[in-house]
Amino acid sequence: MISVLVVDDAAFMRLAIKNVLTKNGFTVVGEAANGREAVEKYLELRPDIVTMDITMPDMTGIEAVKQIRAEDPNAKIVMISAMGQENMVKEAILSGAKSFIVKPYKEEHIVMTLNKVAAAT
Amino acid sequence: MSEFAGNDSLLEMFLYETSQNLEQLEQIILKTEEAGGFSEEAVKEIFRIMHTIKGSAAMMSFEDISKLAHRMEDLFFIIRENPAVSYSSSEISDLVLACMDCLHRELQSIRDGDAAGSEECRRMIERVEQLHAVMKSRVDNTPAADSPSKASGSPAAAQGGNISGNRFEAKITFEPDCGMENIRAFFVIQDLQPLCAALAYEPSELDDEAAKRIREQGFLLHITTPLSRDELVRHLSQTALLKDLEVKEAAQEPKPAKKAQEEPKQTKSDVTTDEYRFQPQSMISVGVAKLDRLLDLMGEAIIAEAMVTESPDLPATPMPDFRKATARLRRIMQEMQDAVMSLRLVPLAGTFQKMFRIVRDMGKKLNKQIELKISGEDTEVDKNVIEHLSDPLIHMIRNSIDHGIESPDERVAAGKPAYGTIRLDAHSAGGDVIITISDDGRGLNREKILKKAKQNGLLNRPEEDMTDREVYNMIFLPGFSTKENVTEFSGRGVGMDVVVKNLSAVGGTVSVDSTPGKGMKVTMKIPLTIAIIDGMNVVVGDLKYTIPTSAIRETFRPTKDQIFTDTEGNEMVWLRGECLSLYRMYKLWNIPTNITEPTDGILVLIEQDGKRRCFMVDSLLGRQQVVVKRLPSYVKRGDRLAHAAGCTLLGDGSISLILDVPWLVGAEI
Numbered sequence: 001m002i003s004v005l006v007v008d009d010a011a012f013m014r015l016a017i018k019n020v021l022t023k024n025g026f027t028v029v030g031e032a033a034n035g036r037e038a039v040e041k042y043l044e045l046r047p048d049i050v051t052m053d054i055t056m057p058d059m060t061g062i063e064a065v066k067q068i069r070a071e072d073p074n075a076k077i078v079m080i081s082a083m084g085q086e087n088m089v090k091e092a093i094l095s096g097a098k099s100f101i102v103k104p105y106k107e108e109h110i111v112m113t114l115n116k117v118a119a120a121t
Numbered sequence: 122m123s124e125f126a127g128n129d130s131l132l133e134m135f136l137y138e139t140s141q142n143l144e145q146l147e148q149i150i151l152k153t154e155e156a157g158g159f160s161e162e163a164v165k166e167i168f169r170i171m172h173t174i175k176g177s178a179a180m181m182s183f184e185d186i187s188k189l190a191h192r193m194e195d196l197f198f199i200i201r202e203n204p205a206v207s208y209s210s211s212e213i214s215d216l217v218l219a220c221m222d223c224l225h226r227e228l229q230s231i232r233d234g235d236a237a238g239s240e241e242c243r244r245m246i247e248r249v250e251q252l253h254a255v256m257k258s259r260v261d262n263t264p265a266a267d268s269p270s271k272a273s274g275s276p277a278a279a280q281g282g283n284i285s286g287n288r289f290e291a292k293i294t295f296e297p298d299c300g301m302e303n304i305r306a307f308f309v310i311q312d313l314q315p316l317c318a319a320l321a322y323e324p325s326e327l328d329d330e331a332a333k334r335i336r337e338q339g340f341l342l343h344i345t346t347p348l349s350r351d352e353l354v355r356h357l358s359q360t361a362l363l364k365d366l367e368v369k370e371a372a373q374e375p376k377p378a379k380k381a382q383e384e385p386k387q388t389k390s391d392v393t394t395d396e397y398r399f400q401p402q403s404m405i406s407v408g409v410a411k412l413d414r415l416l417d418l419m420g421e422a423i424i425a426e427a428m429v430t431e432s433p434d435l436p437a438t439p440m441p442d443f444r445k446a447t448a449r450l451r452r453i454m455q456e457m458q459d460a461v462m463s464l465r466l467v468p469l470a471g472t473f474q475k476m477f478r479i480v481r482d483m484g485k486k487l488n489k490q491i492e493l494k495i496s497g498e499d500t501e502v503d504k505n506v507i508e509h510l511s512d513p514l515i516h517m518i519r520n521s522i523d524h525g526i527e528s529p530d531e532r533v534a535a536g537k538p539a540y541g542t543i544r545l546d547a548h549s550a551g552g553d554v555i556i557t558i559s560d561d562g563r564g565l566n567r568e569k570i571l572k573k574a575k576q577n578g579l580l581n582r583p584e585e586d587m588t589d590r591e592v593y594n595m596i597f598l599p600g601f602s603t604k605e606n607v608t609e610f611s612g613r614g615v616g617m618d619v620v621v622k623n624l625s626a627v628g629g630t631v632s633v634d635s636t637p638g639k640g641m642k643v644t645m646k647i648p649l650t651i652a653i654i655d656g657m658n659v660v661v662g663d664l665k666y667t668i669p670t671s672a673i674r675e676t677f678r679p680t681k682d683q684i685f686t687d688t689e690g691n692e693m694v695w696l697r698g699e700c701l702s703l704y705r706m707y708k709l710w711n712i713p714t715n716i717t718e719p720t721d722g723i724l725v726l727i728e729q730d731g732k733r734r735c736f737m738v739d740s741l742l743g744r745q746q747v748v749v750k751r752l753p754s755y756v757k758r759g760d761r762l763a764h765a766a767g768c769t770l771l772g773d774g775s776i777s778l779i780l781d782v783p784w785l786v787g788a789e790i
Contacts, residue, residue, distance in 0.1 A: 056169075084194075089304045090307055100304070
């Protein structure tokens with residue numbers, strides 16, 4: 001069972017992602033609504049994968065990626081991005097994110113991406 | 122992407138969160154207007170909200186909503202990235218508010234089950250696009266901050282020649298619709314770079330154009346690496362959303378091409394300051410229907426509890442253990458009831474916040490300067506009650522602005538500050554919440570009200586007999602309006618009685634007081650909840666009635682010399698030097714009973730809003746929490762049961778009518 005921490009400031013988005021993940025056999029072990037919470041939750045829960053929104057209050061997803069990767073260089077983080085955020089995604093990747101999904105996403109894209117990232121060494 | 126649209130709980134969440142976002146947006150705009158311009162934080166926050174709405178709406182396939190939010194996001198992007206750009210903040214505020222209204226209406230039509238996406242919405246999108254174009258042209262002189270960073274050539278790859286290792290050509294195809302193919306390609310490069318002696322790729326510039334090309338033709342890589350083919354394939358296979366991968370050994374030297382080696386663009390930190398941040402709490406949102414159901418069940422449980430503990434089958438012998446158990450059960454039920462009730466309580470803040478907008482819009486339109494001050498917005502009331510509060514509040518505030526607050530000139534002439542002030546306050550008092558709306562306008566005019574009342578045939582007493590307060594409260598009578606000219610805002614006299622109607626639907630009352638020249642004050646009294654009340658069960662003949670305990674001042678058995686009849690045959694009772702009207706319930710409703718003399722029965726003194734009356738009943742049954750059930754409409758025909766506020770089921774299974782307190786103290790009997 002692959003454990004996932006879902007990070008998004010929109011509760012709607014968290015629910016949507018959680019629904020998809022749960023339906024496809026992932027375990028959502030926690031949720032966070034901003035970057036700061038994401039870092040705390042990551043250190044507490046140590047999930048296999050984090051799905052990370054980019055634009056969030058308090059601390060952006062990119063900053064959170066940097067902090068999480070600083071604590072755990074093996075952390076696997078998948079960015080959830082909207083169209084038009086190309087540069088943000090690039091920065092996230094340079095900061096250590098493993099992959100990304102573009103909103104509005106297809107269910108199978110999430111599943112495929114997360115499975116791929118989880119399997120990668 | 123419409124695979125999400127059919128999901129009810131998601132839709133609910135979408136509607137809920139989007140409305141919340143819009144409310145938050147409204148607050149930001151209003152604060153901005155107060156501050157006289159958009160602060161950096163405000164711009165960021167608006168950008169973020171629009172971004173969130175865009176994403177969620179796209180997920181639910183509400184294209185127009187998503188598009189509108191996207192356009193707003195674009196607009197605020199320009200402002201965010203070009204702080205120096207000149208714009209009229211009031212023009213933008215107006216646009217954002219108009220846009221918000223439009224989105225609110227879209228949400229409503231989704232709630233109503235209509236298709237989202239209206240002509241209005243599309244017009245709105247055009248408006249935003251126009252402004253966007255204007256803004257864009259203003260910043261065109263400065264380099265656009267969002268232009269994709271160009272991949273720069275790297276010396277290592279450009280040299281091309283003398284690099285040792287195996288040479289491969291790889292072609293990568295991504296899943297259709299996965300989005301941002303150019304960034305995916307960039308990701309592959311980032312990943313592969315450390316393992317390669319040389320790396321070149323086509324298209325060489327990973328910009329927006331490239332995304333399209335990669336989507337159509339795939340992404341080509343020329344790789345020189347110490348890895349074997351298998352190792353390379355294994356590595357590339359880890360790419361997410363990979364549809365197809367071809368790797369073949371290359372015979373020729375890779376063509377010199379550019380290599381990706383770009384510095385991450387330093388984006389400004391997005392951390393916002395406290396002013397606009399709304400910390401999400403650890404909460405879950407639950408559908409109101411579920412809470413209603415829980416409350417219903419709670420009500421049933423209370424009745425069932427009474428049925429057990431007061432069952433006629435129970436032996437008359439003392440049962441200490443049983444009694445101990447029932448006492449414990451009762452305590453738990455009580456706590457549970459409180460808990461269920463508290464779930465349904467919502468702070469008034471949201472409702473109060475809406476008023477800022479009303480004040481702003483009307484003030485602008487009527488050229489009046491008004492400040493709204495709110496306090497006690499933390500006060501909580503039942504969800505069902507709050508829905509009935511918004512309209513009356515809007516109405517009273519509009520009335521204050523339209524009729525109460527004078528124009529700035531008039532105010533200055535009267536020695537008042539040019540700014541009018543409206544205060545909105547809430548606090549709880551026992552089982553009630555008191556909301557007051559006060560202004561410092563011209564106040565109510567007794568003569569005008571009386572004149573109007575006479576014209577409309579609403580005056581049924583000599584005017585000299587009426588106190589100022591009584592006169593003022595006539596404005597709540599149906600079909601009353603002192604303003605000769607009907608304005609856009611304060612309607613045509615259908616107003617005030619609607620306030621009364623709305624409030625009485627939740628058991629609330631409204632009254633007004635005024636000091637001429639100094640302003641007026643409207644007081645609304647609303648019960649915290651309407652579903653479960655503390656009642657006194659009384660017996661009249663074979664029937665049982667329930668009287669809300671909050672209205673009972675005392676119960677007593679009178680002596681013969683306390684009872685007398687006045688010259689018109691009305692029965693009265695003396696109580697500690699006070700003379701009160703006495704009504705015998707069995708006579709009111711022709712109920713056969715053996716107890717016909719007040720000295721054999723019990724008198725119940727009812728008081729509300731300073732009005733007191735005594736009612737005679739046969740006996741008291743006891744106090745109990747009762748669940749208020751609405752009377753079916755086929756029972757409550759006409760005025761036949763005007764005295765009943767509802768009914769309830771007692772422990773023994775019999776039905777008891779809950780008496781309506783305003784009727785008891787006010788009706789003409």
